[in-house]
Amino acid sequence: MQEQESQWLAQAQAGDAQAFGRLVEAYQRPVFNLCYRMLGDPGEAEDAAQETFFKAYRALKRYDPTQRFVNWLLTIASNHCIDRLRRRRLRIVSLDSLPPWNTPRAPESGLESQLLREEQGEVLHRLLGRLSPVDRAAVVMRYWNDLSYEEIAQVLSISVSAVKSRLHRARKSLAQSWVEHEKAVPAGAEGA
Amino acid sequence: MDEHTRFEELIFSGTSAEAGPQRDLERHLQACPRCRRLADAWPAVRIELGSAEMAAPAPGFAARWLSQLQRDQQQRSARQVRLSLVLMTGAAGVLLLVLLFAILNAPAAYPTAGLKALIQAERLISVGSELLLALLESLPGPSGWLLATAGTLGLALTFAGLGAAWVILYIRSQALVWQNGG
Numbered sequence: 001m002q003e004q005e006s007q008w009l010a011q012a013q014a015g016d017a018q019a020f021g022r023l024v025e026a027y028q029r030p031v032f033n034l035c036y037r038m039l040g041d042p043g044e045a046e047d048a049a050q051e052t053f054f055k056a057y058r059a060l061k062r063y064d065p066t067q068r069f070v071n072w073l074l075t076i077a078s079n080h081c082i083d084r085l086r087r088r089r090l091r092i093v094s095l096d097s098l099p100p101w102n103t104p105r106a107p108e109s110g111l112e113s114q115l116l117r118e119e120q121g122e123v124l125h126r127l128l129g130r131l132s133p134v135d136r137a138a139v140v141m142r143y144w145n146d147l148s149y150e151e152i153a154q155v156l157s158i159s160v161s162a163v164k165s166r167l168h169r170a171r172k173s174l175a176q177s178w179v180e181h182e183k184a185v186p187a188g189a190e191g192a
Numbered sequence: 193m194d195e196h197t198r199f200e201e202l203i204f205s206g207t208s209a210e211a212g213p214q215r216d217l218e219r220h221l222q223a224c225p226r227c228r229r230l231a232d233a234w235p236a237v238r239i240e241l242g243s244a245e246m247a248a249p250a251p252g253f254a255a256r257w258l259s260q261l262q263r264d265q266q267q268r269s270a271r272q273v274r275l276s277l278v279l280m281t282g283a284a285g286v287l288l289l290v291l292l293f294a295i296l297n298a299p300a301a302y303p304t305a306g307l308k309a310l311i312q313a314e315r316l317i318s319v320g321s322e323l324l325l326a327l328l329e330s331l332p333g334p335s336g337w338l339l340a341t342a343g344t345l346g347l348a349l350t351f352a353g354l355g356a357a358w359v360i361l362y363i364r365s366q367a368l369v370w371q372n373g374g
Binding site: 017018021022024025028029030032033036037042045046049050053054057121123124127139143144168171172174175176178179182 | 200201203204229230233234236237240241242244246247248249250253254255256257258260261262264
């Protein structure tokens with residue numbers, strides 16, 4: 001994969017859009033997932049992910065090969081989503097006011113397990129929605145993309161200690177929100 | 193750092209603490225219901241985070257990206273063609289205005305100067321053509337008048353080609369605009 005990625009990158013840097021299209025195919029999921037977890041809406045996430053790849057394509061000559069390509073894409077995606085959220089905040093819309101969290105996924109899931117996952121997804125959506133955009137990005141990169149503290153620091157352009165402190169604050173906030181959720185919906189009552 | 197903050201760090205660190213701090217934490221959790229609730233809640237959240245699927249875009253994401261890129265590139269080249277046409281037309285307009293302004297400023301001088309220039313040009317052309325004919329007649333092979341005709345035709349075709357290029361450029365820009373829905 002690494003070798004193929006380098007080959008596609010070289011071809012794309014030489015102006016081959018089809019080669020970049022293969023990179024889009026390979027990395028659409030982590031980029032879309034970050035946009036989706038950050039913005040909470042599939043339509044908006046699609047726009048943000050498409051825009052991320054356009055920005056990457058236009059800035060391809062500035063890509064530093066010492067950084068992992070997917071991390072570079074995540075940097076562009078997180079900056080783009082944070083900007084979008086800032087603009088959205090000006091319109092005073094919170095994640096809580098968005099439609100229920102229906103995680104777009106491959107169609108092979110069974111109906112029952114899909115319903116269960118949608119319920120879980122909604123809870124997670126509410127929990128994530130209470131975090132600040134940067135904290136949310138750090139959580140997504142840590143738990144969905146398995147990025148190290150150092151990689152998250154590089155992607156978000158902050159120090160490693162700032163990543164640790166943001167993740168600690170995010171975990172605490174998520175746990176507090178979970179306690180509140182449990183109080184509001186006692187165990188076993190959900191989905192009944 | 194207060195007592196709660198110290199224990200919260202242990203709860204959310206994600207790694208198991210050494211025996212000593214772990215004992216202190218257990219003792220604190222028995223006495224502090226707030227930290228106890230957080231310590232109970234965090235593993236559940238951690239499981240949710242760990243089991244959440246990576247969201248996938250609707251099928252055809254890369255194809256949509258490529259077609260959007262093509263549309264963007266077409267729009268960009270159409271914009272460039274339009275800009276070139278506008279600049280060419282603008283430059284011609286400015287030159288015409290300058291000429292008009294100069295003629296209006298000195299109406300008598302320009303027809304005279306124009307006539308002089310025309311006569312000089314005509315002389316230059318006739319001298320040039322005489323030289324060219326003399327040169328062609330001195331050459332072996334097909335007759336000179338044939339080559340002169342071919343040269344004239346070549347010049348005429350060059351001008352016609354330039355005109356056609358301008359027209360094609362214009363039509364292409366209009367077609368791109370039409371393709372992209374205006």
